[in-house]
Amino acid sequence: MSTNRRGFLKSTATTMAGIGITQSMPGSLLVYPGVLNAGDRIVVALIGSRNMGWYNLTDLLQQPNVVCKTLCDVDDSVLAEKAGELVKQGLNKPQLEKDYRKVLDDKDIDAVIIGTPDHWHCLPTVEACAAGKHVYVEKPLANSIGEINVMLDVARKYKNIVQVGQQQRSGAHWKTAIEFVQSGKLGTIRQVKYWANFNYGAGNMPVPDSDPPVGVDYDRWLGPAPKRTFNKNRFHGSWRMFRDYGGGLMSDWGVHLIDMGLWAMNVKTGPKSVFSLGGNFANQDRALEMPDTLTVGYEMDGFNMIWEHNGGVQHGPYDQLYGVKFIGTNGTLVADRARWRVFPEWGEEDYRMESVEEHLSDEKSHINHCANFIGAIRHGDTLNADIEIGHRAALYAHLGNISFWADERVEYDEGTRSIPNSKKADALITPTYRLPWIFPSSS
Numbered sequence: 001m002s003t004n005r006r007g008f009l010k011s012t013a014t015t016m017a018g019i020g021i022t023q024s025m026p027g028s029l030l031v032y033p034g035v036l037n038a039g040d041r042i043v044v045a046l047i048g049s050r051n052m053g054w055y056n057l058t059d060l061l062q063q064p065n066v067v068c069k070t071l072c073d074v075d076d077s078v079l080a081e082k083a084g085e086l087v088k089q090g091l092n093k094p095q096l097e098k099d100y101r102k103v104l105d106d107k108d109i110d111a112v113i114i115g116t117p118d119h120w121h122c123l124p125t126v127e128a129c130a131a132g133k134h135v136y137v138e139k140p141l142a143n144s145i146g147e148i149n150v151m152l153d154v155a156r157k158y159k160n161i162v163q164v165g166q167q168q169r170s171g172a173h174w175k176t177a178i179e180f181v182q183s184g185k186l187g188t189i190r191q192v193k194y195w196a197n198f199n200y201g202a203g204n205m206p207v208p209d210s211d212p213p214v215g216v217d218y219d220r221w222l223g224p225a226p227k228r229t230f231n232k233n234r235f236h237g238s239w240r241m242f243r244d245y246g247g248g249l250m251s252d253w254g255v256h257l258i259d260m261g262l263w264a265m266n267v268k269t270g271p272k273s274v275f276s277l278g279g280n281f282a283n284q285d286r287a288l289e290m291p292d293t294l295t296v297g298y299e300m301d302g303f304n305m306i307w308e309h310n311g312g313v314q315h316g317p318y319d320q321l322y323g324v325k326f327i328g329t330n331g332t333l334v335a336d337r338a339r340w341r342v343f344p345e346w347g348e349e350d351y352r353m354e355s356v357e358e359h360l361s362d363e364k365s366h367i368n369h370c371a372n373f374i375g376a377i378r379h380g381d382t383l384n385a386d387i388e389i390g391h392r393a394a395l396y397a398h399l400g401n402i403s404f405w406a407d408e409r410v411e412y413d414e415g416t417r418s419i420p421n422s423k424k425a426d427a428l429i430t431p432t433y434r435l436p437w438i439f440p441s442s443s
């Protein structure tokens with residue numbers, strides 16, 4: 001927040017508090033009960049308001065002196081429902097917008113939450129950074145490697161605070177799990193394995209194309225993605241199984257879990273090479289563009305990383321639908337969002353390490369993540385999932401998908417941001433944007 005803006009907010013807040021305003025005033029900043037006298041307010045807007053974006057807003061509004069001025073969505077029914085929720089909570093009715101660019105033009109707004117589908121993360125983030133806003137953008141950082149590269153460059157150029165929605169970075173039990181892995185007690189870690197088995201990864205049963213629902217600006221929902229007739233399966237909530245908008249389980253869960261492995265193993269670069277195997281083996285009757293079955297091998301320095309997903313299956317190792325495990329010579333640490341456990345190895349004589357108590361989650365990772373974002377804006381706290389962290393996790397996830405689609409082992413060169421060993425894979429790095437949307441530039 002600039003000094004001018006801070007001063008402006010302070011004087012506006014004081015004036016409003018002085019005259020006891022607690023209701024919305026057209027054309028003015030919104031005023032919420034109980035937040036007027038304890039310092040400057042941070043004014044946020046939400047772009048993409050239906051599900052995760054809304055959850056983010058809800059937890060951001062729990063932070064002191066955070067107010068919501070605007071909700072933006074391309075669906076009138078989402079706007080109406082969420083505005084109603086805010087009012088029900090005793091907050092003022094927000095301004096409603098369908099065009100995110102109007103939100104970015106609003107000088108009152110300090111920070112935006114971007115809760116749109118993955119194909120709509122890049123442009124709003126880049127433009128928000130250029131407009132001097134701080135950004136909480138959902139994961140995966142974007143739907144392609146080309147987009148995440150530009151986002152990272154632009155955020156660094158304008159020095160914005162950009163938190164990526166990889167909230168596990170703010171989870172207390174994840175932090176202790178990572179510390180345990182890094183303590184060396186597991187011995188030499190030779191493999192990090194991830195798995196994600198969920199029914200939704202099998203897609204829905206097909207339904208015919210139809211008109212978009214009344215009140216939806218469908219062309220704007222598609223945005224830079226190719227034009228096509230509306231289909232309910234490719235819309236709210238289930239778009240992730242279609243390549244134009246998302247990356248399936250590989251990027252949806254991949255970024256969360258692979259991020260934990262990269263964090264624990266202190267990896268700051270891309271993989272040496274990536275090789276994927278899979279297909280849609282069990283769900284050909286479904287509306288699904290993604291492989292329901294995928295195994296990805298990441299060649300790393302001194303250890304292997306393996307990703308595996310099975311859409312339509314709800315069981316997994318250790319009775320967990322999803323998880324990460326670190327296989328060491330002395331023991332294996334297994335973690336998910338609920339807990340982490342260690343399974344000691346044994347030799348001829350005895351166990352190779354002492355037993356370790358199970359660590360349970362306090363279930364505060366998301367609210368902590370929101371508090372960390374506000375702490376970064378207000379006090380300069382270090383972000384737990386800065387854009388560079390989101391960029392790295394997304395790079396790994398997208399390389400997994402690219403290797404699958406190109407059907408080749410891929411070697412990504414971070415210097416040239418290309419895949420020199422495969423023309424087919426290299427062509428998948430950057431999407432073609434549909435006019436009038438223009439692929440943004442780094443400069």
Ligand SMILES: NC(=O)c1ccc[n+]([C@@H]2O[C@H](COP(=O)([O-])OP(=O)(O)OC[C@H]3O[C@@H](n4cnc5c(N)ncnc54)[C@H](O)[C@@H]3O)[C@@H](O)[C@H]2O)c1
Binds near residue numbers: 050073165167235
């Ligand atoms: N961090 C997590 O644990 C977590 C969990 C779920 C989803 N997510 C991420 O959150 C994002 C949103 O997922 P979701 O499940 O909320 O999707 P969703 O389909 O439920 O909601 C997306 C909303 O964005 C709106 N939208 C689309 N284009 C828009 C535009 N140009 N301008 C404004 N609004 C637009 C849609 O109308 C919809 O209301 C995705 O990137 C997803 O990966 C993260």
